[in-house]
Amino acid sequence: MLPYMNVPFEGLARTLGASVDELGLFYLVGLFDLWSGIRTLIISAGGAYAIAAYVKGPYMPWIGFVFLMGHMSVNHIYRQLLNDPGVVDITGVQMVLVMKLTAFCWNVYDGQLPEKDLAEVQKQNAIRQLPGPLEYTAYVLFFPSLFAGPAFDYADYQRWIETSMFELPPGTDPARAPRVRKKRKIPRSGTPAMIKLAAGLGWILLYVGFSSWYYKDLVLGETYMEYSFLRRVWILQMLCFTARLKYYGVWTLTEGACILTGLGYNGVDPKTGHVDWNRLQNVNAWGVETAQNSRAYLENWNMNTNKWLRNYIYLRVTPKGKKPGFRASLATFTTSAFWHGFYPGYYLSFALAAFIQTVAKNFRRSVRPFFLSPNGSRPTAYKPYYDIASFLATQLIFSFTTAPFVLLTLPDSLLVWSRLYFYAVLAVGGSVTLFASPAKAHLQKRLKEYQSMAQPDPAVLKRQLSQDGSPILGMPGDPAALVDEAVREISEEIETRRRKGSQVKMPQGKELASELKQRVTEKTGMEL
Numbered sequence: 001m002l003p004y005m006n007v008p009f010e011g012l013a014r015t016l017g018a019s020v021d022e023l024g025l026f027y028l029v030g031l032f033d034l035w036s037g038i039r040t041l042i043i044s045a046g047g048a049y050a051i052a053a054y055v056k057g058p059y060m061p062w063i064g065f066v067f068l069m070g071h072m073s074v075n076h077i078y079r080q081l082l083n084d085p086g087v088v089d090i091t092g093v094q095m096v097l098v099m100k101l102t103a104f105c106w107n108v109y110d111g112q113l114p115e116k117d118l119a120e121v122q123k124q125n126a127i128r129q130l131p132g133p134l135e136y137t138a139y140v141l142f143f144p145s146l147f148a149g150p151a152f153d154y155a156d157y158q159r160w161i162e163t164s165m166f167e168l169p170p171g172t173d174p175a176r177a178p179r180v181r182k183k184r185k186i187p188r189s190g191t192p193a194m195i196k197l198a199a200g201l202g203w204i205l206l207y208v209g210f211s212s213w214y215y216k217d218l219v220l221g222e223t224y225m226e227y228s229f230l231r232r233v234w235i236l237q238m239l240c241f242t243a244r245l246k247y248y249g250v251w252t253l254t255e256g257a258c259i260l261t262g263l264g265y266n267g268v269d270p271k272t273g274h275v276d277w278n279r280l281q282n283v284n285a286w287g288v289e290t291a292q293n294s295r296a297y298l299e300n301w302n303m304n305t306n307k308w309l310r311n312y313i314y315l316r317v318t319p320k321g322k323k324p325g326f327r328a329s330l331a332t333f334t335t336s337a338f339w340h341g342f343y344p345g346y347y348l349s350f351a352l353a354a355f356i357q358t359v360a361k362n363f364r365r366s367v368r369p370f371f372l373s374p375n376g377s378r379p380t381a382y383k384p385y386y387d388i389a390s391f392l393a394t395q396l397i398f399s400f401t402t403a404p405f406v407l408l409t410l411p412d413s414l415l416v417w418s419r420l421y422f423y424a425v426l427a428v429g430g431s432v433t434l435f436a437s438p439a440k441a442h443l444q445k446r447l448k449e450y451q452s453m454a455q456p457d458p459a460v461l462k463r464q465l466s467q468d469g470s471p472i473l474g475m476p477g478d479p480a481a482l483v484d485e486a487v488r489e490i491s492e493e494i495e496t497r498r499r500k501g502s503q504v505k506m507p508q509g510k511e512l513a514s515e516l517k518q519r520v521t522e523k524t525g526m527e528l
Contacts, residue, residue, distance in 0.1 A: 037090035044071055044094060045140045048101040052108040053130055061316070064105035068098045069338060076341040092148065095339060099151035099308045100140065106312050107154060117320075121311060125155040135161075144257035148250045150280040150304045152263070160263045169270055176273035186262035192277045196256025203249035203285070210242040216406060219416050232420060237399040243406045244288065251282040280304070292390040294353070294360040297398055309336055345404030345413045352401045352428065359431040363390075366435070366443045374453040393427075400424035 051064045072094045079091055103125070110118055110126040118126060131139070131154065139157045159165040163185040168177055178187035218224060219236060227235065258264045259277045266279035287300030299306065314332045318324040333350070340346045371386040372379055401424060404413035417425070434440070 037093070040071075040075065040090050040094060041097065041140070044068055044097050044101060045137070047071070048105060049133070049136055052105050058109070061102070061105040061109045065102050068101055069335075072098050073338060073342070080342055091341070093146060096145065096147075096149045096151050097140070098339065099149075099305065100154075103151070103308060103312050104139075104154050106316065119315075125153045127154055131158075144261060144263075145254055145280070148254050150251070150254065150258065150282045151308060152280055152304070156263070156279070160261075160265075165265055166262070168268065172268065172270040173273075176268070176270060178268055178273065178275045187265065187268075187275055189259050189262055189264070189277065192264075192275075193256045193260035196252050196259060200249050200251075200253035200256060203245050203252060207242060207245035207249055210238065210245060214238045214242045216412075219403075219419070220407075220412055225419060229421070233396065233399075233423075236403055236416065236420065237396065240399040240402050240406060241289075243402075244285075248283060248285045252285075255280055255282060289395075290391070291394050291398075292387055293364065293394055294356050294398070297394055298353075305336075305339075343408040344410035345406075345408045348404040348410070348413050349401055352425065353398075355428050355432060356397060356401065359428055359435070360394075362431070362435040362440070366440065366447060369447055370450060374451050376451075397424045397427065 047067050048064050051060060051067060055063055072091065075091050075094060079089055104127070107125045107127045108130060110122045111128040113126075115123055135158075139154055142157065145151070156165070166185045166187065168174070180187055214235060216239070219232075219239060224232060224235070255264060258280045264277045264280050266276040268275050282302060282304050284300035284303070288297060291297035291300065309332050313335045314324055314328050317331045318328045333354070337347060337350050368386065368390075369376060371383040400417070400420065403416055407413045407416060
């Protein structure tokens with residue numbers, strides 16, 4: 001270790017309760033303490049490149065996926081067993097790398113297929129010729145996004161290197177072209193990058209301040225129970241907000257670094273000449289903090305992970321010509337859970353969030369329309385009250401739900417939940433029970449009567465249908481619907497066997513439950 005390297009960080013480390021090594025990460029890369037981390041990156045990157053280059057056939061991307069996820073899982077388990085905050089954690093870098101390299105394997109495979117067999121997003125990202133080791137290494141170790149993302153496809157990186165990314169769309173007035181320096185093709189990006197820098201530093205400063213007031217030991221200590229229930233709820237809310245501040249800061253800074261290089265460029269408006277720099281945006285802090293439903297909350301968080309799960313898991317496990325269903329949703333859920341790691345707290349959060357998605361969808365379909373005009377095109381005078389209630393419910397329930405992500409262990413998570421009387425679990429459980437009772441049919445009947453007063457607006461119907469998409473962050477939108485989908489799949493298989501002459505019957509009762517459990521376990525590695 002070089003002498004006095006840690007001196008600039010010692011005071012801040014004492015303030016935050018963090019180790020000096022965590023704060024001096026950038027100075028330690030490539031020197032003495034991170035050689036094992038560099039070795040980890042070489043193994044993942046080298047293994048993925050070899051698989052893409054030498055393994056042929058449709059199983060190549062899945063072999064790459066298993067290799068990369070398996071390698072990362074080993075490090076997740078090692079980190080969890082070591083449990084030493086003084087050791088620099090390489091798994092964060094590896095999580096970003098898994099997204100980039102699994103996508104790379106899929107894009108290489110897509111490049112070997114005829115264009116007519118590819119969807120539009122596959123055509124855009126397909127790699128027709130395997131890049132050389134130098135180009136590949138530059139892509140893997142692209143410094144602005146190496147440590148904390150954002151992840152991006154090799155095709156975007158190649159278009160950036162070749163500057164074809166910055167070509168004006170057809171029909172654009174040259175006078176509306178973004179300003180550049182001299183003969184450069186990359187538009188001037190200093191101002192938007194500095195705005196991101198200022199915002200990122202602002203989030204970090206807020207994190208430094210709030211983390212001295214709201215920290216994990218506060219909710220685990222005995223003094224926490226001396227506060228009133230509402231005060232305890234507020235403290236947990238602020239603890240989770242403080243934890244998010246760290247991610248807001250880091251992700252905003254890395255996005256700004258990518259904008260400064262030009263890689264964040266996302267096109268220009270041909271009419272106004274306005275340049276968008278949000279290609280690699282990973283979080284919308286305002287969207288998260290003001291979300292009025294679970295979908296808005298999750299869509300604005302870790303946005304590039306959402307894209308990766310949708311494009312390279314959810315849609316890839318779906319057979320060609322079929323719509324994604326039960327298997328695709330559960331495979332995506334399992335991938336997302338394993339990708340995060342193996343702390344029990346992660347799985348508590350995921351499990352509860354899945355049911356929150358179901359409840360939120362039921363409220364949106366069965367309750368929200370009463371606060372709109374009969375055709376759904378205009379809000380009523382009472383709509384603001386619904387918005388306030390849904391905002392408070394979303395924020396309070398998600399602070400409870402995501403607390404195990406901060407606390408990590410099962411005993412700590414259950415302790416804090418019990419100190420808040422499991423309010424979110426009871427609210428979600430009560431809502432699930434409500435919508436499983438005759439009350440749902442009564443609501444739907446009343447809603448049908450209300451909406452029959454006017455013709456539905458086609459634009460409103462289209463918008464409602466478009467919201468029932470892929471799972472967000474791997475969490476299924478409706479677990480009950482997924483089980484129904486599994487039952488339908490079993491029924492279809494039974495019918496197919498009967499047509500071929502097999503004497504089989506549809507399983508019932510315990511036999512059906514056992515079949516469902518076996519299918520979920522075989523396909524996803526998780527049990528019902």
